[in-house]
Amino acid sequence: MTPLSVLAHLAGFVAPALGVGWLLWAGLRIRRKGRPGVGSAMQLALLCLAGIAVLILGLVYFGRDGRMATYAALVMTQGTLAWWLRGR
Template identity: 55%
Template sequence: MAPALVVACILWGLPRLRRAGRAAPGARLEAFMLVVAGVVVLLAGLVYFGRDGKIATYAALVVVQGTLAWWLHRRR
């Protein structure tokens, strides 16, 4: 679950660094959604490939979490 957490922290934290001082409502929910999406992708990769650590799983992780972060950012 560490890759999901790291990517979620990066995608959640970087936009907030640019807007220092302004706390967005629902920020914790956004972080939670990013982590959950990442864990789901990692579990799906584990089930599909039968083992952990496949590059395709990590690529899907970045695509899914990146798309979700983009959507959440555009929604505001």
């Protein structure tokens, strides 16, 4: 496998976490809410890193990528984190 191919596989692996994280972060920005002391860039980083961690855990647990249970856990984890970052 070439380095470019490895990069393409990694980008495809983390794309769902980055996409959902960015959408939730944009929702936080539209509502102009956020936990005091947590900057906008930090919110985006936390959302994306939590999503990538869930995808890695799903890969380790199930032994392969792309299981619906992993994606459900991804949405639940990032949604809960966005709710917490909003300050509720």
